[in-house]
Amino acid sequence: MVEFKINGKQVKAEKGETVLAVAIREGFVIPTLCHHDVLGADGRCRLCVVEVQRGNRKRIVTSCLYPVENGINVFTESDDVKLVRKTVLELLLARCPFSEVIQYLAKQYGVNTVRYTKDNDKGKCILCNTCVKTCETLVGVAALGMTGKGPLKKVSTPFDEPSDVCIGCGACVVACPTGHIYMEDRNGFRTIWRKKFELARCPACGRYHAPVEQLEFISKKSGVAIDELLICQNCK
Numbered sequence: 134m135v136e137f138k139i140n141g142k143q144v145k146a147e148k149g150e151t152v153l154a155v156a157i158r159e160g161f162v163i164p165t166l167c168h169h170d171v172l173g174a175d176g177r178c179r180l181c182v183v184e185v186q187r188g189n190r191k192r193i194v195t196s197c198l199y200p201v202e203n204g205i206n207v208f209t210e211s212d213d214v215k216l217v218r219k220t221v222l223e224l225l226l227a228r229c230p231f232s233e234v235i236q237y238l239a240k241q242y243g244v245n246t247v248r249y250t251k252d253n254d255k256g257k258c259i260l261c262n263t264c265v266k267t268c269e270t271l272v273g274v275a276a277l278g279m280t281g282k283g284p285l286k287k288v289s290t291p292f293d294e295p296s297d298v299c300i301g302c303g304a305c306v307v308a309c310p311t312g313h314i315y316m317e318d319r320n321g322f323r324t325i326w327r328k329k330f331e332l333a334r335c336p337a338c339g340r341y342h343a344p345v346e347q348l349e350f351i352s353k354k355s356g357v358a359i360d361e362l363l364i365c366q367n368c369k
C-alpha cells in the first residue's frame with residue numbers, strides 16, 4: 134500500500150496505480166483527453182499535468198502515466214499546473230480551432246486568444262491514438278493507423294483508401310475525445326472512413342441498426358448465428 138497527499142488530503146493507493154486513477158477515485162477533477170478507462174494512457178495530450186512535491190523538490194508530471202509514491206504531495210490546481218494546462222490548451226486550440234471540447238476546456242482555463250498560427254486543416258484530431266488502439270485492441274480489426282511525419286502526421290486508413298478490414302462498427306467514433314471522425318447513417322447505409330456499408334434491418338421492428346459486415350464479423354468470431362444478430366437490441 135502507498136500513502137501520499139492530494140491537495141492536502143491523505144490518500145491510499147495500490148502500488149503501480151497512477152496519480153490520475155487515484156485522484157479520480159478520490160473525487161478530484163483533472164482534465165484529460167487521451168486517457169481511456171479501458172485502453173489506459175499514452176500520455177499524448179499533456180492536459181492531465183499535476184505538480185508533484187517530493188521533499189523540497191517540485192515538478193510538473195503527466196498524471197495519467199505517473200505512478201504513485203509514498204510521501205509525495207500532489208497538487209492538481211496549483212498556479213504552475215494552471216499555467217502549463219493553459220499553454221497546452223492554447224496549442225491544442227491552434228491545432229483544432231473547431232473542436233467544441235477543446236474550445237470548452239480552453240474557456241475554462243481562460244484561454245481567450247491564441248498566440249500560435251491557427252491550423253484549419255487538421256479537423257478536430259489531436260493525434261491521441263485512441264481510435265487506433267480502440268480499433269486494434271477492443272474491436273480486433275486494426276483498420277486505422279498513424280501516417281506521415283511532423284506536421285503531416287495524421288490518423289487514417291492505409292493510403293487513405295477505404296479499408297478492406299474496416300467493418301464500419303463506429304467504435305472509433307465513440308472513443309474519439311474530440312469528435313473528429315465523420316460517420317453518417319443514411320437511407321440504409323453507413324459512411325465512415327470513405328467506405329460505405331450496407332446497414333442490416335431488424336426483422337422484428339424494421340430499424341436499420343448495424344452494418345452487415347460488422348454482424349458477419351461478430352458471427353464469425355463468436356459463433357452466434359447471423360440470423361440471431363440481425364435482431365436489434367431493442368427487440369431482443
Ligand code: SF4
Pocket residue numbers: 257258259260261262263264265288308309310311312313314
Ligand atoms: S481521430 Fe480522434 S481518437 Fe483518433 S487520433 Fe484523432 S483525436 Fe484521437
Ligand code: FES
Pocket residue numbers: 164165166167168174175176177178179180181182195196197198
Ligand atoms: S490524459 Fe494524460 S496525457 Fe492525455
